[in-house]
Amino acid sequence: MGDPRKLRKKWEGPGHPWDKTRLENELRLLGKFGLRNKKELWIAQTMARKIRHRARELLALPEDVRKKEEENLLKRLYSQGIVQSNAVLDDLLSINAEHILNRRLQTIVYQKGLAKTIYQARQMIVHGHIGINGRRVTSPGYLVKRSEEDLIDIISSSPFKRELEASQ
Template sequence: MGDPNKQRRKYSRPEHPWKKDRIKEERALVKDYGLKNMEEIWKMRSFLSNASQQVKKLTTMSGKQAEKQKQQLMIKLKRYGLINQTSHLTEVLSLSVNDVMERRLQTLVHRNGLAKSMKQARQFITHEHIFVEGKKITIPSYLVSVDEEKSIAFSDHSPLSDDDHPERTIQDTGKKPAKKKPEPGKGRKKEKGKDKVKASKPKKDKEAGKKKEAKTAEEGKSIKKEEAPKKEEVEKEPEKKVSEKSQEEESPEK
């Protein structure tokens, strides 16, 4: 039979570890319910799968013992609020993991307004601030029955039992909310005069640029005209020197 004091695993791992759809679904559950790891999801799935397997098995059985087991299973599921008093046993097959997650102590502490978030609810439970029917519960995954749900409260010795405790109230930091900057082109009235001035500026700039180009072109032409006679004078000077030399040579012969 084995050692009864030995702690055994209460969940079964998924058959395929790398299914994309399953991983996305589990990540969303971890975020929504403030879970520590995937094992907490697998525990709730194992609880649900065990119940559905019992339902499938009992629907094929008949006799007094089968009816007794059906009643026991229905009482158990009704006690946790998973099914209604008038629901049929086969409705257990339509339950999802979210239905079981909503019955966890961590979820109900947050839903009842004792904590501001799922993670804070988990912290309150593990730090021994939460009592259920006068009993200290330190397990966030504890499944709460319908009768126990009304008795969830803080310990009398806990400072969190005070409604004005800073961890239970939203503190005002005194900072004013940041004003949203208006988007460009929205919320501004157009002024006719300013628009005309802005529209006329680029035309003036173009005209001024054209005038500058014309001036530079005229200056370039005038410089070329001034350089032209200088070149002619330079060319005439060697001709003068040649004529003077020829005259000097002719003069002694005479």
């Protein structure tokens, strides 16, 4: 299991830190998804890079070996909500950070209309007003699985829930 104080980094920073187009793109994504800092974006970029890398590895394997592993990878990514059900291995090569960021709890709370802005969605999650299947989740970066998407709601003890019920 290892020492909890010596965790591995989950992200890799950019190779060229002062590239103007990359900086502009990062700033646009930070605002669109309401991220706290660029580290959250770099985590998503690293996850997408690893998926693309795994897809390239599978494409290099012989057909008989590749089939089962390809099916497992596609099934896992479908359950995470990153790809559609009819996706093929070539579709994985076009995955980018936005696909990962769309699966964050913060983004889904905003898209479901539980919060008025993406920043309010983050605050509601961090303050413990949002839960999945009645279980409180306080991490805005939690990657929501496809099966959990419909179970996201405001916690019953939250004042937001009482306001919502009073307005109806």
